[in-house]
Amino acid sequence: MSFSGQALRSIRPVLPPSMLPTARSMEFDAPPELEAVGNVVSFARNETIFDEGEEITASYKVVSGVVRLCRLTEDGRRQIAGFRLPGDLIGMEWTGEYEMTAEAVRDVTVVRYARTRLDRLSEERPSVRDHVLAHLRQDLRAAQEHLIMLGCQSATERVAAFLLQLARRAGVREGDDIDMQLGRQDIADYLGLTLETVSRTFSEMTARGIIASPKRRHVVIKNMPKLKAYMRSTN
Amino acid sequence: MSFSGQALRSIRPVLPPSMLPTARSMEFDAPPELEAVGNVVSFARNETIFDEGEEITASYKVVSGVVRLCRLTEDGRRQIAGFRLPGDLIGMEWTGEYEMTAEAVRDVTVVRYARTRLDRLSEERPSVRDHVLAHLRQDLRAAQEHLIMLGCQSATERVAAFLLQLARRAGVREGDDIDMQLGRQDIADYLGLTLETVSRTFSEMTARGIIASPKRRHVVIKNMPKLKAYMRSTN
DNA sequence: CGATATGTTGAACGTGCTCAAGTTTAGTGG
DNA sequence: CCACTAAACTTGAGCACGTTCAACATATCG
Numbered sequence: 001m002s003f004s005g006q007a008l009r010s011i012r013p014v015l016p017p018s019m020l021p022t023a024r025s026m027e028f029d030a031p032p033e034l035e036a037v038g039n040v041v042s043f044a045r046n047e048t049i050f051d052e053g054e055e056i057t058a059s060y061k062v063v064s065g066v067v068r069l070c071r072l073t074e075d076g077r078r079q080i081a082g083f084r085l086p087g088d089l090i091g092m093e094w095t096g097e098y099e100m101t102a103e104a105v106r107d108v109t110v111v112r113y114a115r116t117r118l119d120r121l122s123e124e125r126p127s128v129r130d131h132v133l134a135h136l137r138q139d140l141r142a143a144q145e146h147l148i149m150l151g152c153q154s155a156t157e158r159v160a161a162f163l164l165q166l167a168r169r170a171g172v173r174e175g176d177d178i179d180m181q182l183g184r185q186d187i188a189d190y191l192g193l194t195l196e197t198v199s200r201t202f203s204e205m206t207a208r209g210i211i212a213s214p215k216r217r218h219v220v221i222k223n224m225p226k227l228k229a230y231m232r233s234t235n
Numbered sequence: 236m237s238f239s240g241q242a243l244r245s246i247r248p249v250l251p252p253s254m255l256p257t258a259r260s261m262e263f264d265a266p267p268e269l270e271a272v273g274n275v276v277s278f279a280r281n282e283t284i285f286d287e288g289e290e291i292t293a294s295y296k297v298v299s300g301v302v303r304l305c306r307l308t309e310d311g312r313r314q315i316a317g318f319r320l321p322g323d324l325i326g327m328e329w330t331g332e333y334e335m336t337a338e339a340v341r342d343v344t345v346v347r348y349a350r351t352r353l354d355r356l357s358e359e360r361p362s363v364r365d366h367v368l369a370h371l372r373q374d375l376r377a378a379q380e381h382l383i384m385l386g387c388q389s390a391t392e393r394v395a396a397f398l399l400q401l402a403r404r405a406g407v408r409e410g411d412d413i414d415m416q417l418g419r420q421d422i423a424d425y426l427g428l429t430l431e432t433v434s435r436t437f438s439e440m441t442a443r444g445i446i447a448s449p450k451r452r453h454v455v456i457k458n459m460p461k462l463k464a465y466m467r468s469t470n
Numbered sequence: 471c472g473a474t475a476t477g478t479t480g481a482a483c484g485t486g487c488t489c490a491a492g493t494t495t496a497g498t499g500g
Numbered sequence: 501c502c503a504c505t506a507a508a509c510t511t512g513a514g515c516a517c518g519t520t521c522a523a524c525a526t527a528t529c530g
Contacts, residue, residue, distance in 0.1 A: 143375060143382055144316050146382050196518085389485080389486090438510070438511080478524080480522085482519105485519090500503080
């Protein structure tokens with residue numbers, strides 16, 4: 001099952017790449033009013049959707065692929081604040097200027113909503129307003145969770161937490177292939193580590209039979225209990 | 236000027252400890268409807284306001300003092316997700332259960348709003364709804380900012396960022412006394428460092444004439460430009 | 471198939487942590 | 501009000517985790 005991208009329900013990818021709902025987007029089913037007013041835009045791998053500091057003109061909903069929200073510093077450091085998967089909204093949290101840069105991890109399709117329209121719709125339709133509010137809450141919870149991870153967990157704990165988060169969001173079980181779309185550098189920048197440390201941790205976990213890496217950017221959780229045991233007090 | 240607690244407008248504390256608005260609470264002036272339905276509660280230093288995992292029965296607004304929102308782990312680690320100052324709302328971000336523990340840093344007064352009432356009021360009154368939404372956005376922005384700090388800044392950069400944040404929220408200038416209310420351990424748990432590292436960094440900055448510590452839990456910024464220069468590329 | 475991205479592994483180093491002893495401050499009771 | 505006590509803060513020395521730099525291996529794409 002794919003962690004993101006075109007969400008396929010079967011293990012073997014028999015369905016065409018379309019806009020099937022992911023586990024997550026189903027939780028917050030978008031009201032039909034919202035569906036009507038957007039237009040579809042595509043971005044190639046590593047393309048910028050919007051830059052930090054730009055004036056906000058639109059918000060987006062991810063249709064397929066993975067978007068990374070990040071901040072870059074002059075001296076080349078990058079911190080990824082989060083990934084947005086199909087069904088997720090981007091840009092609703094800010095007013096005035098975008099406070100993060102949004103980039104396509106791999107090829108991405110999004111729906112673009114003009115902010116003026118969205119704000120008006122949000123005023124008029126309670127269902128749209130509630131939908132946006134629910135997403136805002138979810139984003140805040142995710143940010144707080146992420147923050148705690150960065151503040152007081154070891155490298156191994158972070159990688160374990162990341163993998164479990166991946167599994168939960170993709171709704172997979174032990175043995176299922178997860179197409180995470182992310183390279184080592186993206187994972188590292190999300191976890192506040194270097195790509196070497198991430199690589200070493202993956203190798204270590206593979207050696208212990210906890211995970212497997214069948215392909216690049218893919219991962220299989222082989223032993224969920226052992227992975228969960230890594231979450232706390234493992235150095 | 237006090238960073239929090241009873242916010243005094245003059246440098247010399249001639250005004251009585253009362254509920255004067257801070258720079259921050261004035262930004263989001265609460266509508267009168269909200270003021271009417273709460274009741275005032277006090278908590279002593281280190282008392283718990285609510286625990287992570289408890290069912291949500293109420294939300295709170297800080298009147299005086301500082302509240303820390305934190306998560307504790309079995310093995311004794313603590314990460315502070317944020318501090319809430321007079322005017323700030325606590326608990327609006329969650330549904331179902333509290334996801335953080337809220338504790339009084341020093342003596343604290345809050346207004347307690349029954350959640351059922353608040354939700355109803357939020358439905359009926361657009362001004363209350365907008366007020367809550369604005370706070371939610373602000374909390375998300377703060378969490379993202381915090382997250383980036385923890386992910387890719389050195390100890391010195393974190394302390395500098397913390398002090399500048401303090402100064403901005405208290406609305407003080409160079410030379411003003413900031414009553415931060417926080418001990419070294421609280422600062423450390425907020426910054427994802429140890430109290431020793433925080434102490435060393437304060438000592439270092441004092442030696443360089445950038446800050447001064449006239450009293451415990453107080454700080455004075457002596458050289459704002461130098462402090463700002465610390466924000467990036469200082470190891 | 472060759473070229474380039476991406477990932478792996480190794481060795482040395484450094485920042486911040488741990489453990490420990492000493493110092494200062496604030497709070498309490500005589 | 502001062503002395504005493506406990507808590508908070510400072511400072512030092514050694515250590516460990518994760519980083520840095522570098523070489524090599526392995527996918528992926530033209």
